[in-house]
Amino acid sequence: MKLKLFHSTVLLFSLFSAAASAQDDAVAVDRGQKTFMRVGCYECHGTDGKGNEAGTALTPDTLPPEAIANFIRFSPGRMPVYPEEVLSDAEIEDIVAFLESVPPSPDADDIDILKGLTPEGE
Amino acid sequence: MTSSSQKTKASVGRRNFLKTAVVAGASTALPTDSEAATGKKAASDSSSSQGLAAPSAEQMNMEASTPEQLAEAQPDQLAANTESGAAKSFGSDFMIDVMKSLDLDYVFSNPGSSFLGLHESITVYGGNSKPEFITCMHEESAAAMANGYYKAALKPAAIMCHGTVGLQHASMNLYNAWCDRVPLIAILGNTVDAADRMGATTWRHSAQDPVAMVRDFTKWDDQPASLQAFAESMVRGWKIATTPPMEPIALAVDSTLQEMEIGDGERPKIPRYTPSEPPQGARGAVRETAKLLVEAETPVIIVDRLARTPEGMRLLVELAELLNVPVIDIASRQNMPTNHYLNQTRQSGRLIPSADLILGLEVTDFWGQVNSVNRAEMTSEPRVKDGVKLITISVNDLYMKSNYQDFQRYAPVDISVSGDAEATLPALIEEVKEAMSRSRRRTLAEKEKIFRKMHADSFEESRQLAARGWDSSPVSTARMSMEIYEQIKDEDWALVSVGASERFISSWPHRLWNFDEHYRYLGIGAGGGVGYGLPAAVGAALANKKLGRFSVNIQCDGDFMYANGALWTAAHHRIPLLTVMHNNRAYAQESMLVQGTANRRKRGVERASIGTLIQDPNIDYAKLAEGMGVWSAGPIENPDDLRPALIEAVKVVKSGYPALVDVVTQMR
Secondary structure, eight states: OHHHHHHHHHHHHHHOHHHHHHHHHHHHHHHHHHHHHHTTHHHHHOTTSOOBTTBOOOOSSOOOHHHHHHHHHHOOSSSOOOOTTTSOHHHHHHHHHHHHHSOOOOOGGGSHHHHTOOTTOO | OTTOTTOSTTHHHHHHHHHHHHHHHHHHOOOOHHHHHHTHHHHHHHHHHHSOOOOOHHHHHHHTOSHHHHHHHHHHHHHHHHHHTOOOOBHHHHHHHHHHHTTOOEEEEOOOGGGHHHHHIIIIITTTOSSEEEEOSOHHHHHHHHHHHHHHHSSOOEEEEETTHHHHHHHHHHHHHHHTTOOOEEEEEEOOOGGGOOSHHHHHTOOSSGGGGGGGGOSEEEOOSSHHHHHHHHHHHHHHHTSSSOOOEEEEEEHHHHHOBOOTTOOOOOOOOOOOOOOOOOHHHHHHHHHHHHHOSSEEEEESSOOSSHHHHHHHHHHHHHHTOOEEEOOSSOOSOTTSTTBOGGGHHHHHHHOSEEEEESOTTHHHHHEEEETTTTEEEEOSOTTOEEEEEESGGGOOOOSSOTTOSOOOOSEEEESOHHHHHHHHHHHHHHHOOHHHHHHHHTHHHHHHHHHHHHHHHHHHHHTTTTTOSSBOHHHHHHHHHHHHTTSOEEEEEOTTOGGGGTTHHHHHSOOOSGGGBOOOOTTOOSSOHHHHHHHHHHHHHHHTOEEEEEEEHHHHTTSTTHHHHHHHTTOOEEEEEEEOSBOHHHHHHHHHHHHHTTSOSTTTTTTTBOOSSOOOHHHHHHHTTOEEEEEEOSGGGHHHHHHHHHHHHHTTOEEEEEEEBOOO
């Protein structure tokens, strides 16, 4: 495992650095997703942060890490507070990387069974 | 039975019974007690007369396999018995006659020795029709079934169980029914006379006062000492249960009384049942309410259990349209059609704080509507503006038990009208018409445009939000809800249960389905007791079967595991019901709350999911259903697999059977 990582890192550095940063991003995304699940964000915001009645959508238009930290450390509303002891700033950055990697949802008008729905119930 | 000759009350009956048995034995060669117990005679008879062995259990099943066939077979058999003089009348037969006089459709029960007499009288004497015995797997399920049945049929059903162990099981769903203002009749077997208790188990299954355990959440009860008293108490109990505030009642029925033989000319009288007219609000208070409603600039109506019947919905629409007043429907019953432009439920956060008058119609927690609470901080504050006029019309103050606190926090109001809101609406509508000038009518009519737009905007917002995570796995609750709707919307559908809260599925049905009839929605397990959803759905689906409606149940996994035997009842009685599992593999509500607590205490959330997740191993609900004879599909994790499974499931349900589709879902 360690060897493999070392190997690929050396290889990537020796080739081109853009790929290296892509790899770093992928690692951060993966870490972020794991944190998102481990500390239970998914329970209220959905496994990919798309939101529902228990928690607002966190993607698309994900807030920057500082704003998220600010919100979740002092959440005044229904959302539980996550103090630094529970979730570090670095972990929040990973979560943001994960949320930014989530592909967008389709538009309601592109979904057959949502397309024709009207408030009158036809 | 035969040994307590020291008893006089029932010994005449017993002696008569013995005499009858001797006579009958001579003419029809009935088996003796011991032969009946061992089944020996029946077996030897059939082999000697027809040269055949006794039928196997399987053969017997094939001969009278469905409950319908059994129900049909019984009356002939009954007539034959009567002609031969074998069947005399017993106390429990008379009790069934009383139930028939009330047009009782169903008794939800599982067998027990303290009500053997009644059990036999229902199935044999009564022909297993009016009432029919519905076989349940748990008394708690029986009580939820009777609850669901009432809300769909608008007609009480009975449950029957031991007054001891059975009632202990049934009590939670009796409490759900109590909180839900649902009338049901609990028949509790008991052996009052200690001298009649044959054996240790009968002692354990007897109580001095069986109803004591549930008296705090039943409206009335009795333990009648004679058949005449039974008849009067049954009719009285039915009447009390169905008079608003409607609630369960309980009758403890003595096993000795059930067995008592009724001699010629000794038949007690069944009193005539006349339903009570529901109480209406006092005219003066109603007039004042109407005047204030007409004058108000930004009034709001909040409704919860207003529509006891479809008429309640019709009247509410009439009142709302007359004033163009927005309605917020808490929807413990479907009070306001969701496609009506004045159904502004999702705008409550905007409308309540700006209201100058709020009228609550059968709202139990009115305080909770006009205040907001912060659970974590343990604080509350008004969410209404100063000077708002608060008016309630309800039977809340006629709802009189102290111990359990479901009456909610005391709400100070300006006018409090005690009366059934549905019964009071015609007078209120009349008074509103009276109080409204033509120019006022014109002014109010102008609000229609605004509310139509708000209604349309709110719907559009939900429609857009439903697309979020459409392709996610686990499946989003929006996708699950809308895939179900797509398959049922052209049926005469009813969402018969969502368990303890529709919020568990982010309220998607009420956001996007068209609940345009009273019966399309039956509310929740009102006491918050888990183990309500599935059996309540089965009870409602039983009612809907006769009414030609397609029943769908969105079933939380945690709730399912309390009472999944109800699926067998649905299979056994051929009850068409589509159950779709909202399988988020958790007690998600509690999971969120425990997490919040751990965070607030700065102790991290790693352990907060202990005790709240239903994982490791995951439960295979489709297999469970299959094991109970129910068609099933799943677990479905890929949302694209949902539609074909639902199409198949709907076919099964339309052919008259239950079906279950297990969907692995997002938490909410």
